[in-house]
Amino acid sequence: xxxxxxxxxxxxxxxxxxxxxxxxxxxxxxxxxxxxxxxxxxxxxxxxxxxxxxxxxxxxxxxxxxxxxxxxxxxxxxxxxxxxxxxxxxxxxxxxxxxxxxxxxxxxxxxxxxxxxxxxxxxxxxxxxxxxxxxxxxxxxxxxxxxxxxxxxxxxxxxxxxxxxxxxxxxxxxxxxxxxxxxxxxxxxxxxxxxxxxxxxxxxxxxxxxxxxxxxxxxxxxxxxxxxxxxxxxxxxxxxxxxxxxxxxxxxxxxxxxxxxxxxxxxxxxxxxxxxxxxxxxxxxxxxxxxxxxxxxxxxxxxxxxxxxxxxxxxxxxxxxxxxxxxxxxxxxxxxxxxxxxxxxxxxxxxxxxxxxxxxxxxxxxxxxxxxxxxxxxxxxxxxxxxxxxxxxxxxxxxxxxxxxxxxxxxxxxxxxxxxxxxxxxxxxxxxxxxxxxxxxxxxxxxxxxxxxxxxxxxxxxxxxxxxxxxxx
Numbered sequence: 329x330x331x332x333x334x335x336x337x338x339x340x341x342x343x344x345x346x347x348x349x350x351x352x353x354x355x356x357x358x359x360x361x362x363x364x365x366x367x368x369x370x371x372x373x374x375x376x377x378x379x380x381x382x383x384x385x386x387x388x389x390x391x392x393x394x395x396x397x398x399x400x401x402x403x404x405x406x407x408x409x410x411x412x413x414x415x416x417x418x419x420x421x422x423x424x425x426x427x428x429x430x431x432x433x434x435x436x437x438x439x440x441x442x443x444x445x446x447x448x449x450x451x452x453x454x455x456x457x458x459x460x461x462x463x464x465x466x467x468x469x470x471x472x473x474x475x476x477x478x479x480x481x482x483x484x485x486x487x488x489x490x491x492x493x494x495x496x497x498x499x500x501x502x503x504x505x506x507x508x509x510x511x512x513x514x515x516x517x518x519x520x521x522x523x524x525x526x527x528x529x530x531x532x533x534x535x536x537x538x539x540x541x542x543x544x545x546x547x548x549x550x551x552x553x554x555x556x557x558x559x560x561x562x563x564x565x566x567x568x569x570x571x572x573x574x575x576x577x578x579x580x581x582x583x584x585x586x587x588x589x590x591x592x593x594x595x596x597x598x599x600x601x602x603x604x605x606x607x608x609x610x611x612x613x614x615x616x617x618x619x620x621x622x623x624x625x626x627x628x629x630x631x632x633x634x635x636x637x638x639x640x641x642x643x644x645x646x647x648x649x650x651x652x653x654x655x656x657x658x659x660x661x662x663x664x665x666x667x668x669x670x671x672x673x674x675x676x677x678x679x680x681x682x683x684x685x686x687x688x689x690x691x692x693x694x695x696x697x698x699x700x701x702x703x704x705x706x707x708x709x710x711x712x713x714x715x716x717x718x719x720x721x722x723x724x725x726x727x728x729x730x731x732x733x734x735x736x737x738x739x740x741x742x743x744x745x746x747x748x749x750x751x752x753x754x755x756x757x758x759x760x761x762x763x764x765x766x767x768x769x770x771x772x773x774x775x776x777x778x779x780x781x782x783x784x785x786x787x788x789x790x791x792x793x794x795x796x797x798x799x800x801x
Contacts, residue, residue: 376406392423403432410436414445417453426457442473451483463487478504482514494521510541516551523555531555546576550585562593580610587619596623614644621653630657648677655687656786660793664695672704675711682712682720683787686756689727693763701727701763719744719753726760734760751780755787762794771798 370378379402386395396419403412413436420429430453436446451466464487470480485500498521504514515538522531532555538548549572556565569586576582587602603620606613621636634657640650655670668691675684685708692701705728714721722737734757741757744750758773777791 376402387419392419395419396423410440410443411445414443414449417446417449421449421453421456426453429453430457444470444473444477447473448479451480460487476503476507478508478511478514481507482511482517485514485517489517489520494524497521510537512538512542512545512548515541516547519551519555523551523558526558528555528559532559544575546572546579546582549575550582553585553589557589562589565589578609580606580613580616583609584616584619587616591619591623596627599623612643614640614647617643618647618650621650625653625657630660633657634661634663648674651677652684652786655684655691656789659687659691659694659790662694662797664691667691668695668704675708679711682717682724683752683756685711686720686723686727687786687790689724690756690759690763693727693760698730698763702730719749723753723756723760726757730764732764747780748782748785751777751782752785752787754780755791758791759794767798771795774798 379398383395383398383402386392386398396416399412399416399419403409403416406412413432417429417433417436420426420432430450433446433450433453436443437450440446447466447470451463451470454460454463454466464484467480467483467487470477471484474480481500481504485497485504488494488497488500498518501514501518501521504511505518508514515534519531519534519538522528522534532552535548535552535555538545539552542548549568553565553568553572556562556568566586566589569582569589572582573579573586583602583606587599587606590596590599590602600620600623603616603623606616607620610616617636617640621633621640624630624633624636634654637650637654637657640647641654651670651674655667655674658664658667658670668688671684671688671691675681675688678684685705689701689705689708692698692704705724709721709724709728712721712724719737719740722734722740726734726737737753737757741750741753744753754773754777758770758777761767761770761773764770774791774795777787778795782788
């Protein structure tokens with residue numbers, strides 16, 4: 329339950345808008361419909377106002393690089409205005425230029441040590457730069473100046489929460505609420521702690537206070553939906569998500585959450601639509617692809633599923649769980665080299681899964697490269713514990729030997745107590761014989777694997793594809 333909003337250029341935009349409004353109230357402007365006076369006729373205040381408005385328009389359009397130097401010039405030309413340096417630092421932060429943003433705001437703090445806006449901006453710079461100690465130091469400086477500042481106390485609660493110090497987080501959030509009972513971030517933070525402690529009733533009560541404080545904030549509805557889901561109130565959860573999406577229709581995160589609810593409640597088409605929309609809005613985030621690929625895979629759309637899994641691997645290579653599915657789907661589609669690559673890579677992440685080595689080896693055999701299969705099996709045979717997994721070891725050894733007999737392996741398979749393991753080894757033995765060019769013998773073992781009725785295994789799905797190929801021939 330994320331309660332913090334990142335600081336972007338809209339902070340500077342709003343500040344400039346307020347500043348512009350102040351100028352307009354005191355300096356006046358051209359009459360409606362008039363072309364306005366020439367620059368030479370303008371007072372310094374009016375010229376400053378025009379420049380503020382120009383910067384405001386640039387920020388509103390997201391043209392930060394054009395706005396930044398003009399804002400810097402405003403700050404340099406008006407040293408008595410303490411707002412300009414803070415806004416300048418905020419724009420630099422939005423541009424991701426942490427070093428210059430830090431330099432600008434630090435200079436302002438050196439000049440005016442009690443400038444709370446500057447200290448808050450420094451805290452945000454350090455937060456986004458990932459400097460935890462400097463982030464906390466800036467917040468502590470605010471607390472030293474203003475011990476009951478609810479914004480700083482709430483932010484300190486977030487730091488404690490991220491460090492999994494939930495006791496300190498709760499103390500900080502409650503201190504913030506003692507100063508401002510309706511402080512939204514503190515309410516969301518406290519509810520997050522309660523949610524983490526599985527205290528759903530109190531979390532919902534806290535979020536109801538947040539809802540009363542600001543019913544227009546989509547975060548409140550999103551966090552309520554998560555609590556309601558945990559309470560088993562799925563209809564209320566869906567209503568909360570609908571409200572959140574109504575307030576933030578272009579939020580990929582909220583659409584992802586609703587898609588997960590649809591998926592969990594069996595509404596596959598609606599779930600797929602939300603995941604697809606989430607991907608459209610943020611194609612660089614991997615998780616919606618994971619869920620959508622699962623839907624494609626479960627509904628037999630192998631090519632669409634493998635395309636999503638490839639995207640996942642490209643976006644987030646450390647999410648190795650997708651490699652198994654990539655391997656299975658590539659095998660089903662007859663993409664043997666891709667299946668080999670996926671299974672062999674999966675084996676490097678899951679040392680206890682000898683099946684991945686076997687799947688990689690037989691995929692190479694199916695590609696027709698028997699020598700490569702032999703080499704791979706030889707290099708990885710020692711990675712399977714022969715004492716714990718004798719059938720797996722014998723299967724990979726068979727790929728290495730490429731023998732015409734498998735009597736010892738067949739005996740070990742028949743003595744397997746695990747039905748899943750027995751069905752898996754029967755499949756791999758069948759695939760081995762197909763790779764050796766003996767389809768009748770291979771089909772025999774594939775049928776035996778299918779007849780074991782283990783539908784939840786990856787080997788079952790690969791066996792089905794092999795039998796379909798044999799039937800087509």
